[in-house]
Amino acid sequence: MTTAALSVDGLWKIFGPRSDRVIGTPDAELSRADLKAKTGNVVGVKDVSFDVAPGEVFVVMGLSGSGKSTLVRLLTRLIEPTSGSVTLNGEEITAASESKLREIRRHQVSMVFQHFGLLPHRQVIDNVAYGLEVRGVGKKERRAKAGEIVDLVGLTGYEKSYPDQLSGGMQQRVGLARALAGDPEMLLFDEPFSALDPLIRRDMQNEVIRLHRELGKTMVFITHDLSEALKLGDRILIMRDGAIVQIGSPDEVVARPADDYVKDFVSEVPKSHVLTLKWVMREPRPGESLEGPALPVTTIVRQAARAAIASEHPIRVVDGDELLGVVDEEDIMRVVVAEEES
Amino acid sequence: MRTPRSRGARIGAVAAVATLALSACGGGSIDEQTQANEEQAAESGGECGDLNMAVNPWVGYEASAYVVGTVAEQELGCNVEYKELKEDVSWQGFGTGEVDVVIEDWGHPDLEKKFFAEQGDGTATDFGPQGNVGIIGWFVPPWLAEEHPDILDWENLNKYADEFATSESGGQGQFLGADPSYVQFDEAIVSNLDLDFKVVFSGSEAASIEAFRKAEENKEWVIGYWYEPQYFNAEVPMQRVALPPYEEGCQDDPETVACDYPETELKKIVSTEWSEGDSTAVDLVQNFTWTNEDQNVVAGYIASDGMSPEDAAAKWIDENQDKVDAWLG
Amino acid sequence: MTTTAPAPAVRKPVEPGAEPPPPERSSVSRWIPAAVVIGVWIVAYLLLEGTDTLALPGVARTDLHDRLTEFNNDLLASRDTNPVMQFTNSISDLLRSLFEWVQRMIVVPNPPRPVPEIGWLGVVAIATYIGLAIANWRIAVLVCLSFLSFGVLGYWQDSLDLLIVTGISVAIVIVLGMPLAVLVGTSTRANRAITVVLDLMQTMPTFVYLLPVVLFFGIGVSAAVVSTMIYALPPLVRIAGFGIREVPTATIEATDSAGQTYWQRLFKVQLPMARKTIIVGLNQTTLAALSMATLAAFVNGPGLGKPVLAGLRINDVGAAFVPGVLIVVMAVMLDRTTTAASERSEKVARGGGGNVRQRRVLLAVGGVGTLVAVYLSRTYIGLAEFPVYTIGDRIATWVNDVMDWVTSTFGGITGAFKDLVTTWLLNPMQSLIADSPWYVSFVAIAALAFVFGGARALVSSLVCLTGIWFFDLWHDAMITLTMTLVATVLVMVLALVFGVWMARDRKVDLGIRPLLDAGQTIPPFVYLIPVLALFGPSRFTAIVAGVVYAAPAAIKLVADGVKGVSPTTIEAGRSTGQTTWQEITKVQLPMAKGSLVLATNQGLLYVLSMTVIGGLVGAGALGYDVVYGFSRSEAWGKGLAAGITIVLLGVMLDRITRAAADVRRDDGPGPRRAFHTRLPIGFPGDRKVVET
Structure with a gap:
């Protein structure tokens, strides 16, 4: 039952001499600094597994x-993994x-x-x-195809330009177009926007969202920017020192950080922008009114705020027809106020 | 703006070159000469063929080589190729057909062992003396010989050792050793005769000449390894210092040498294969012989008068037709 | 609100493989132990002077040397049967007939024609046209004037011969060198192995391998081509390899992830992106090839080296000067033409290059003109044989007059200067280094290497010193080392004075730079005689020759380094009211320290590469040994041993200076400009390391 587009299992990458001898020994459990001191090896990726x-x-x-x-490069073996497996659409x-x-x-x-x-x-x-060129597609055909993609990413008119004549954002559009031109099933992004100005970065993020909506490709997106992760990700994997710290949906990560590291990370996130009602709802108190408006459990807190204030009754949180819990003005205020204070 | 100017520049350049060229071209057409050459080639049987003449790097040698080469070219119609090589490389060339003649050999026991038939591969053959006599020894500039005549005897050298001291000789007198191409035992002689001298190698003939020239001009004290025939002696007649006379065998063991250098009959060495062929130049080279004076005249033309070796040889041949005729038999 | 400012606690540098920055070592702390080492060395010298110096008389040899000689003799004895030599001989025949064919086309009579197929006018026209076609009209004019100068100064045939030999050599170097460059650029292991060989090829004195080359390839053209190749190959391999290696990893990864094959990566990504650097390598290779002209003439190699040697033979400076200058002219012509052609092709590839139609018309007109010129040169003798002018002779005479004047005027001063340096610097240093027992010097040098360069330099110097000891020329090696050090001190004095001056005054820079270029390109044989006339045969003469050869490169490096100091820093300094002297000593020189170290490194190696020339002017030591080995084949082994010893000295000095400068070990010609690759230009900075 490999329904996953991408499946990663027990993936390791250790840099350094005789790196293959580390895995499976007690050394593998050492911290990065200790391992480096002891064997001269550096752990890049440590026993990572996940499905997409x-x-x-x-x-x-x-x-x-x-x-x-390193992890994203292991996926297509731009860096050879030390051990573990990567399976793409059933192909190992x-x-x-x-x-x-x-x-x-x-x-x-x-x-x-x-x-x-x-x-x-x-x-x-030609970039x-x-x-297409390395696949052996003829010049005419590949230029036609590339032309379409150039239009798709909004670079119409710049076909004949050279990269150094373009701004950073436009260059990355070229990079995006290049990735799309082959019509792949999966796109990998390695911090694609971190070298760009904030405004351009936001445009590009929206561009990715648009393309994802239009083309529906599977995407693995690497970033060091939490807000970018929260904005784009269906699910987020948080890494530290090569190992997984937490995997979860954006609201899960914010609401239930796996440890202090993640907690520290998400402490500045405006929670009302990320959390859904799932994380603030509670069991209805005995005798509490259930007359209030119903909102789906996936509604973001901030969006529910207006309804909660307007309504005299607590909001009913539902999944389809099923009642999961309730949220009142006070519950929501608690999230917003906590944010202000931090 | 660029292109019109460039076209103008180009046309200008072409025009200038063309004028320069046309003014220089007085001679006839190339086609006529080609035809003439073809006819000439058909007539002459080409009995001589190619003559590969090694040219070792000193002017005296150059003089001999170009005189023989010019005669071969003019009188026998040889196609002479001069190859500028050091001695060892020249000898190596006998076996490959790249060198036919070495016209002035100062004695190379090691090379003879390798290339003469007795012990070596037999690619080289001794063609006998070429008339020049090589005199090697210790020499001082003329001003020194004049002011201190007793210096011409080695036994008085220690008396003057201090005068010969330089910044190179570390307190002892400096003896100027020669170009490493030459056979030399000076370090052994100095030590075996208990001379208070240190051998400092000039490293090249050019360096020795500059040192002697400077010494004569500025009355500096210099003593060194030198030889004759040598064109420079015409400019500065170097004076020989007498060492204990040469006796047969006194230079056999390089460690114990304590005597003067022998006089050397300079020889012609040729490629065995070439000498056994039927080139008419073989007889010429075999017959060639001349004197130190002859060589110094031609060498002087080249070195002092700045003539090209070809012109110098042609001039001497003109003036000495009788000698040339003798070689041609 | 974003989280781009994470808590400081997690922001530690955990880049894998990164080492903590080395603690700053102040230069004072190095000089104190160095002074201690030297002090102990002096004491040991005073106690043990003159014992165990391993001195060997000039014409003496050891068993080891004779065994090495045997190697050459065995080759010689086997020349009729050795299959390798049969093979190389047939290559050599091929090269010779190729050369002679080209020669008959453009230089020598092609019998029965009394003249070549294309006469001088045609050759000049074709060359000019090529300059126009691949570059621009300015280059065309430069080419035209250069070719005319070859003929007008009286060396038409020698110049064209040299051009042909250089052309053939460079063509072969490209064929052999580019695959090697790709290896060097793509494989670290291959890079390490090849670099060692390249070091050897560039530092081994030519005289050492001239005899074996003649054995394998015969006398004349092919020996010239092969020895030129040996010397000219390294710059291309090094620089092109560097260019390939410096292609950003980001681009390689990006294109790899598109699923390209090895060859697609090579031809579509690496080579095109390294193109500019490769051209620089090619340029350097061409100049290196030209600098071999004189040495090739020692085995009858055709070209301008012949008249230079002929001039040397009769101690005629003027006669050697004119062809020497023509080598410079040729170098400048080739350098400017290749550079301009590369720039132009870059522009054209990017759709620039001016009006296409106009250019086509121009090329067509030029082409017709060229054809007409070729036709004329095939028809009239006067347009086929270059007319004879006396201007070359007049220049030679003039040069001789000037030289005579200089020697007679300055002879006294130069002599005094020589004695001063020899007595107060050279002799004391040589006593210490060469007249100490060998084991004392051995330990002292290794200790100094450790003090200045740390453990890495210590290991290199131990290996090299052991090698030097093994080859039985310890005493000579120490004398050569002394001369090299003294010469480098003088080079650095000149480099500091002129470098700073040039950096501070643009006009001075413009005026001096062409002289420096010429100084680097003119064959040292040309200035041997004047230097001899001024200083007589001595070690100091060799030092002067070395300084003349090495100073241009060092001056340029210092000038460029000082010029590179940021103007903001200088402004900031000026705002504090510093004097010019303070500005130079407290701001410009300290900030250009990297360039100063590099200049020292280059100075050492350039000077060392003049060792053999030094042997020709009375310096004795290793240079003399090499000349001796080349001149008398029974001593070939000693020459070889001396050659290897020079290489070992070079490697040792190179490693110590680089370690001292704490230059990261990377074989790109940036820090590794060692082994004179004559790089006039800078390189892009460190490549970006992908975060892992």
Whole structure:
């Protein structure tokens, strides 16, 4: 029952001499610094497992050095894993031959990079067409296809420009277009917007949301920016020192941080913008009115606020027809006020 | 703006070159000469063929080589190729056909062992003396010989050792060793004769010449390894210091040498294969012989008068037709 | 509200593989132990002076040297049967016939024609046209004037011969070198192995391998081509390899993730992106090839080296000067043309390059003109054989007059200066280094290496010193080391004075730079005679020759380094009211420290590469040994041993200076400009490391 688009199981990456000998020994349990001191090896990714559903936007989030960029590179073996498996649509990438791997990279997965990685000696159109070119698609055909994608990402008119004539945001659109041109099933993003200005970053995030809505591709998105993770992700994986700290939906992560590390992280998040009613609702008190308006459990707290204030009765939180609990003005105020105080 | 100017510049350049060229072209057409050459080639049988003449790097040698080469070219119609090489490389070339003649050899026991038939691969053959006599020894500039005549005897050298001291000789007198190409035992001689000198190698003929020239000009004290025939002796007649006379065998063991250098009959060495062929130049090289004076005249043309070796050789041949005729038999 | 400002607690640098920044070592702390080492060394010298110095007389050899000689003799004895030599001989025949064919086309008579197929006018026209076609009209004019100067100064054939040899050599270097460059650029292990070989090829004196090359490839053109190749290959491999390695990882990854094959990556990404750097490498290779002209002439290699040696043979400075200058002219011509051509092709590729139609018309007109010129040069003798002018001779005479004047005027001063430096600097240093027992110097040098460069430099110097000891030329090596150090001190004095001056005054820079370029390119054989005339055969003469050769590079490096100091810093300093002297000593020089170290490194290696030339002017030591080995084949082994010893000295000095500068070990020509690759330009900074 491999319904997952991407399945990662027990993935390790250890850099350094004789790295393969570490896994399975007590050394593997050492902290990064201790392991480095003892064996000279550095753990990049430590025993990571997760599944990504088709069409999902899966965000991997962590600070620099947390191993997130290594992790995304392990997925298509841009870096060879030390052990563990990666399965894409039932195909085990970690066991694929050179040529099979190339096929997968050509047709199934594309990647967008932080520093764009464009070819400065090629025009935009030929950068976008690069993936098609290495597959052996004829010049005319690939340029036509690339032209469509250039339009899709909003670069119409810049086909003949060279990368260094474009702004950072536009360059990343080229990177995006290049990834899309091959019509892959899955897109990997490695901190694609962290080198961009805040305003442009927001545009690009919206662009990704739009494309996801239009094209419905599975996406794995790496970022160090929590708000970006919360904005884009269906689910978020938080990494630290190469290991998973927590996996969950944005509201789960904010509401129930797995440990102090995550808690520290999410402490500044405006919770009313992220949490859903699920996290603030409670059992109706005996005798409490159930006349109030019904709102689905996935409603974000902030959106429920107006209804709660307007209503004399507590809001009923429902999943379909089933009543899960209630929320009143006070419950909501508690979330908002806590935010103000922090 | 760029292009019109560039076109103008180009046309200007072409025009200038063309004028320069046309003014220089007085001669006939190339086609005529080509035809003439073809006819000439058909007539002459080409009995000589190619002559690969090694040119070792000193002017005296150059003089001999170009005189023989020019005669071969003019009188026998040889196609002479001069190859500028050091001695060892020249000898290596006998076996590969790249060198046919070494016209002035100062004696190379090690090379003879490798390339003469007796012990080596037999690619080289001794073609006998070429008339020049090589004199090697210790020499001082003329001003020194004049002011201190007793310096010409080695036994008085220690008396002057202090005068010969330089910044290079560490308190002892400096003896200027030679270009490493030459056979030399000076370090052994100095130590075996208990001379208070240190050998400092000039490293090249050019360096020795500059040192001697400077010494004569500025009346500096210099003593060094030197030889004759050598064009420079015409400019500065270097004076020889007498060492204990040479006796047969006194230089056999390099460690114990304590005597003067022998006089050397300079020889012609040729490629065995070439000498067994039927080139008419073989006889010429075999017959070639001349004197130190002859060589110094030609070397002087080259070094002092700045003539090209070809012109110098041609001039000497003109003036000494009788000698040349003798070689041609 | 975003969370871009995480709590400081988690913001520790945990970049894998990153090391904590090394503690700052103040330079004072290094000089104190260094002074202690030298002090102990002096005491040991005073006690043990003259014992165990391992001195070997100039023409003496050891068993080891004779065994090495045997190697050459064995090769010689086997030349008729050795299959490798049969093979190389056939290559050599090929090279020779290729050379001669080109020669008959453009330089020498092609019998039965009394002249070449294309006469001088045609050749000049074609060359000019090529300059126009691949670059621009300015280059065309430069090419045209250069070619005319070859003929007008009287060296038409030698110049074209040299051009042909250089062309063939560079073509072969590209064919052999580019695959190596790709290896160097893509594999760390290959890079390490190849770099060692390249170091060897660049520091091994040519005289050492000239005899074996002749054995394998014969006399003349092919020996010239092969030895030129050996010397000219390293710059291309190093610089092009560096360029390939410096292609940003981001781009490689991005394109890899598109599923490209190895070859697609190479030809579509790495080579195009490294293009500019590769051209620089090619440029350097061409200049290196030209600098071999004179040495190739020692085995009858055709070209301008021949007249230079002929001038040397009769101690005629002027006669050697004119062809020497033509080598410089040729170098400048090739350098500017390749650079301009590269710039132009870049522009054209990006859709620039001016009006296309106008250019086409221009090229067509030029093409017709060229064809006409070729036709004329095939028809009239006067347009086929370059007319004879006397201007070359007149320049030679003039140069000789000037030289005579200089020697007679300054002879006394120069002699006094020589004695001063020799007595107060050279002799004391040589006593200490060369006249101490070998084991004392060995330990002292290793200790100094450790003090200045740490453990890494210690290991390198131990290996090199052991090698030097093994090859039986310890005493000579120590003398050469002394001369190299003294010369480098003088080079650095010049570099500081002129470098700072040039950096502070643009006009001075513009005026001096061409002289420096010429100084770097003119064959050292040209200035041997004047230097000899001024100083006589001595170690100091060799030092002067080394300084003349090495100073230009060092001056340029210092000038560029000082110029690179940020203007803001200088402004800030000026606002405090500092004097010019304070500005130089407290701001500009300290901030240009990296360049100063690099200049020292380059100075050492350039000077060392002149060791053999030093042997020709009375310096003795290793240079003499190499010349001796080349001149007399029974001593070839000693020459080889001396050559290897020079290489070991070079490697040792290079590693110590680089370790002292704490230059990160990276084989790009940036920090590794070692082994004179003559880099006039800078390189992009560190490549971006992808966060892991």
